[in-house]
Amino acid sequence: MARAVELRLLRYFVTVATERHVGRAAQRLHMTQPPLSRAIQQLETEFGAALFDRTPHGVELTRAGQVLMEDAVPLLDQADRLRLRVTRAADGAVLRLGSLADTADQAGHDLVAAFRRRQPGVEITVVETDLSDPTAGLRAGRVDLALTRTPFSDDGLAVATIRTDPVGVVVAAADPVATQESTTVAALAGRTWIRLPDGTDPVWAAYWTAADDRPHHPLARTIQECLRSAAWNGTLVIAPLSQALPGGLVCVPLADRPPSRVVLAWRASQPSPLVRSFARLVSGAS
Amino acid sequence: MARAVELRLLRYFVTVATERHVGRAAQRLHMTQPPLSRAIQQLETEFGAALFDRTPHGVELTRAGQVLMEDAVPLLDQADRLRLRVTRAADGAVLRLGSLADTADQAGHDLVAAFRRRQPGVEITVVETDLSDPTAGLRAGRVDLALTRTPFSDDGLAVATIRTDPVGVVVAAADPVATQESTTVAALAGRTWIRLPDGTDPVWAAYWTAADDRPHHPLARTIQECLRSAAWNGTLVIAPLSQALPGGLVCVPLADRPPSRVVLAWRASQPSPLVRSFARLVSGAS
DNA sequence: CGCGGGCCATACCCGTCCGGTATCAAGCCA
DNA sequence: TGGCTTGATACCGGACGGGTATGGCCCGCG
Known part of the structure; x- marks a missing residue:
């Protein structure tokens, strides 16, 4: 029993x-x-x-x-x-698509839908990951394709740009910075930024947080955590201007950060026919 | 085989x-x-x-x-x-908490966390529902408590207010209305509103959509669908001012809609001890 | 008021399937 | 090549799943 x-x-x-x-x-x-x-x-x-x-x-x-x-x-x-x-x-008819938390947006849904129309027999799995892995499991081999954002260390990866997102810094509406038309990372020196988990791609972490690796900075794994920390603690984080924000937060454009690109990424070495096919959706479209 | x-x-x-x-x-x-x-x-x-x-x-x-x-x-x-x-x-130590899509926010998490501290042995299940059911499965008996918003037909239900949310109408930033300090539903007569599924609580549907039951209005089940339709088609929907919005959308306060209250609701007839205990968290706190 | 018909539970039987021991086939390394 | 590893095969016994027959219970009808 x-x-x-x-x-x-x-x-x-x-x-x-x-x-x-x-x-x-x-x-x-x-x-x-x-x-x-x-x-x-x-x-x-x-x-x-x-x-x-x-x-x-x-x-x-x-x-x-x-x-x-x-x-x-x-x-x-x-x-x-x-x-x-x-x-x-087993028939090779499965495509595993990694998706960085916020990137599973309209562009991602459209891509998946378009691919389903073109190849209805193919099963598509979407795996969402948090901010600590910008390649969404691509390097570890957990997925075949990743829907994500630049910048990240892209050795061995092929990327196709989907769209370009200007970025800004997220601050509380009451913050003095909030009323400015735009600002710079340099002008925000000395403020407290969010911190991404250890082991995160350094290129990626540096871009979003202007990190000066002070360990006391609060740790966040998801965009929600970042925004919550911004609203409560006044910490800073960089986000795309298109990011949905709860009331009380605004995103001030940054003049000294190049835009982030929403991209489709895959392992450059011997991509499967399905991966090629999916990638063509992006390369051909944009 | x-x-x-x-x-x-x-x-x-x-x-x-x-x-x-x-x-x-x-x-x-x-x-x-x-x-x-x-x-x-x-x-x-x-x-x-x-x-x-x-x-x-x-x-x-x-x-x-x-x-x-x-x-x-x-x-x-x-x-x-x-x-x-x-x-x-079986031991009566399960509490099923329904949650209207967007209401599973900080207030909800705090409540659940507080209840867990008070009664660690109790299992809490959170069931999220879409906009078509404002009582989040409470009437159907699928849950014991519902974290939701007013207004809905509340016969037979007990409610405790958690907070009050002023509401506004969501429009594209390019919309003429977007620049106004506030507006009214009356002033928006003739525009296209979002439509909620048939069978939705009429009190609820009327509040959020200013519905004139024109069937050609686009249908939405989730807040995301509403916002997407607002961004693409310029349709209108009422939302709390605290609702997170993607870039390009703004929420203009409405002068002629009373605020929506975020509430905890439960069946008024013979609530279980656990339900009472949970409800006290809200009644006592606010 | 007892009798029949519906319900689920119990008792018992049989075939299958699961896990055991003993053994085999194949690749690595000394 | 012989000993070691690995997983695969052959065969056996016991447990378990599903079958039929029957019991106990509650309801409704004559």
């Missing part, structure tokens, strides 16, 4: 829960009622809790059953998709 | 993949090597694809194996958490 939960039992459970009737559920599962009853009991002893209330005209979910139902359904959905994804991967 | 994939096999697979060695994996799984080899083969025939390349000193993942690994790990994580969640639900 106390064996691990298996998908078979969860499939049974979900069927019974939707049918609210063990007999009918058994019918739908192409089996007889008694083993199904037993399976449900197994699940109940497994969890140490009743999942159904037995009524004269069927069964109905207990509170624990409701919770299990909410968890089991998406779990089974994932498990079903799993088979399809793996078989497609 | 072609039996459904089971978690047992996936657990085996993940262990082998992390160990890169069938023998050691078998050891960690408290079993012998041959059945494990067979299990992996089963999985491979099941998917119709090789998952490992066999090398003289172990095994290494094929591309299909990598994809399966990425899917299997989170799947197993979920399955493990499942047991814990259900047992807690």
Whole structure:
């Protein structure tokens, strides 16, 4: 006893829960009622809790059953998709697209949609990463393509520009800088900047934070953390002017930072046909 | 053959993949090597694809194996958490918190964190919903509490105000309205508003869209869709002034719309002790 | 008021499948 | 080449999943 939960039992459970009737559920599962009853009991002893209330005209979910139902359904959905994804991967028909947190925006969605139209048989996985990895898993081999921003150390990587984003510094609306038409990083010397995690691409970290590696600067992994820190602590961070900002924050253009480019990147060495095909969407379009 | 994939096999697979060695994996799984080899083969025939390349000193993942690994790990994580969640639900120690898309902000996180400190043994599930359901599953019984905004039809619901948000209309920066200090819904008569899905709470829909139920108005389910439509098509939507906006959009205060309140809502009839306890966090605080 | 029909649970049987031991085939290295 | 490693194969026993037959319960009907 106390064996691990298996998908078979969860499939049974979900069927019974939707049918609210063990007999009918058994019918739908192409089996007889008694083993199904037993399976449900197994699940109940497994969890140490009743999942159904037995009524004269069927069964109905207990509170624990409701919770299990909410968890089991998406779990089974994932498990079903799993088979399809793996078989497609085996045929080389899977493209893994890394996406830097904020870059999964309209441009990214459009690209994915365009590629799906062109090659409907190809499965596309989008993996989002935080600010600590500008190449979004591309170097580590976790993805085939990365939707990201410059600048980063790009040795061994090929890039195609999607668009160019001027950048600015994010400050609270009450900050003296906020009213200026534009400013410079130099003029902000001595202020507290956000800090990116150790090990982050140095080119990348230097661009966004004007880092002088003072360790007391607050650490952030996501844009949300950066903005929150800007709103509460008055810390500085550089962001694209197109970045969505909560009320109370403004983005003042920076004159001495070149714009950041939103790019598609991939490993330059022997790209797969799918990667080439996807990359052409960008190179051809812009 | 072609039996459904089971978690047992996936657990085996993940262990082998992390160990890169069938023998050691078998050891960690408290079993012998041959059945494990067979299990992996089963999985491979099941998917119709090789998952490992066999090398003289172990095994290494094929591309299909990598994809399966990425899917299997989170799947197993979920399955493990499942047991814990259900047992807690059985003890009445689960609180399901619905959250309207944008309301899962700082206030929400603070509330959840505060409640966790007070009652560490209680599992909290946060379910996000789109704009079509202002009560975030509260009426349907999918959640015990809802973090949402007024106004909505609140018969049978109890609410506690968290904060008050003035609202404005979101327009492109180039829109003539954008430069005004404030405006009114009346002054915007005849313009195209966003439309919320049919069946949405009428009080709610009327508040945010100044709807005159013209069916050609574009449909939106999320705030992102609203903002995108505002940026591209110049459609109007009402939003809290605190809403984060991408560059190129501004939110002009509205003089003839009362502010929206961010509230915690729950079913007024016989709330559970946990619900009362959570609600007190809000009532006591503000 | 008992009787029939619906529900789920129990009892028991059989075939399959899982995991064990023993062994084999193949690559590396001394 | 012989010993060591690796994973793969062959075969066996026990556990478990699903089958049939039946029991216990509640409802409604005659």
